[in-house]
Amino acid sequence: MSSLPNSVRLAWRNLRVNTDPASLVVILGLPAMYLVFMGTMYVSIIPPFSIGGFEFSYASYLIGGILAFESVMAGTMGGSMLWADRRFGMFSQILSLPFTRTQYLGGVILATVAASLAGSLALVAIAIPMGSSIHVSPVGLVSVIGSLILGGIFFCSLMLFVAAKVDSNNAYNSIQIVIIFIVSFVSDAYYPINLRTPLPLRIISYLNPLTYVADGVRAGLVPSSNFFAILNPIETLVLLVETIVMFLVAYRTYANVKINMT
């Protein structure tokens, strides 16, 4: 472990520090509860529906959205890492060690992506007994992992931007809750967006990267013959562009973070 690259070492430290039981309840427990409660309650009232020629039960539809939502929750963990390190002095302490700011940022993003992937794996284990239909193909796996990585980077960058801008604990938590609420519910993570969706909400959901993360994950969990019928490659491109832009904005803001918050 001593010869690990600096960002990997920082990521490992971040995971060790931020995976206490209370944090795990938020990062993993919340999506798991959504999966269990929504999956159980709605599956009995929502009949199976077809997207791109593939017939989804609600449980099968939901798992894609929940895995995507896990990348949002992992992203909040990433923002909290920076915020807590600033608040409790570890940010300046770590920067007085042989690490650069970029390596610190790399450590936060790596930890976020790792948490997102590990959390998703745990959620899949919960979803299968609930009747979610999961097909794994090489292309599908790339799509699932790729979408979760991009989602993790986007939402981590978004939360890092907030963490870099906000000094107050209450403000940070409030903003985080609002972001989670809007991002998760104004998207197709929990229900399909169609022409009957009010136009303003439809526009927001088409701008919302979670929609594309959910579509990428969902497409990866169906038989490969249905893959491109469910996921338009342009969606992946939009997600990629949004992620790059958000990352650059976050990086620029983060680069100006003062050493001491207090």
Add this chain to the structure above:
Amino acid sequence: MQIADGKETYSKGGEDSNAQSFAISIENLSHSYDGKKYVISDVSFNVNRGEIFGLLGPNGAGKTTTIKILTTLIQPSKGNVKILGFDLRKDGMKIRRRIGVVQQDSSFDFATVRQNLDLYGFLWGIPKEERTKRSIELIKMFGLEEVANQRAFDLSGGQQRRLQVAREFIHDMDLLFLDEPTVGLDPLMRRRILDLLKEKARKEGLTILFTTHNLEEADYLCDRVAIMDKGRLQALDTVERLKRIYGGTKAIEVILASSVLNSEIPIYDNFFRKLREVQVDVEVSKQPTDSEPAVIVSKHPEKVIEAIISVANEQRVKIEWLNVRKSTLEDVFIEAVAPSGSSEEVSSQGNAKESTTIAKSSTQGGGGTSANS
């Protein structure tokens, strides 16, 4: 260094050409956070390898900013700095590999004492077996056995400070920066940490730069001290030389009869006014309190004592305590940072009780100190 017009200038002859031999070499360092007001102005000094160097000064003197610059956390606005021979502006990573930093603000991971030490060692790339061994040693050395499995955030202030200092010794280093490391520590633990630092410097050649408000510990620990005030260096030398230079003066402690403290007549004020009339070479460096004597510093204590007795007789004031003592670092400190203006200026800063200048000019011309002894 010479003293001219109450300000010090530093002779740089030859020392900059060999900056590599110094642990720290600072030349004309200035820093401003907003581009307007300079919190550090034109500071130059060197720290020898293996030396314990104290940076003293009142709040807002620029000590912490200096430490932040020297530890590469912020880039200086102006000046040249070399740390262990490396250029601060170009070689930040190389510098950080060889230094340790105990910052003024507390900093911990949300983990137990043992885990904090382990995580820190992990960040430094120390193999698991080695960091476990060092953690055990440090927990014992810093008296943290009883709280080793408690979360760092649940510890008392003193315990947290101990952990913060202990944590820095989990890795090897050539130069250690400590920003007020003993704040909140009880006297025994303070002494234990100071002794540890001394031992590390003497036996392992560790260079230490630390800031403190506690002048006794600077006196106990430091080979040399620099006194900063308002971003400028006011004095720099060995503690003993500073005491000798500034203390061509001696401190005369006097307590007038306790009853007069409760009197409505400002008896000390009258007393000092009379003293000034007969003896100009005095400075009241500390006003009396219920428990502490007034302190008068003078180059000619025998004349002051004569004057005190004479004035006391004349004023019919009873002297309860009269003592002449050697100059302390505190006297040097007060002398070095005392405003050169009037006592009103001191008063406006809320320090009037601690430093009232009567005849500062007469006590400051007594010689110079060298930037590197």
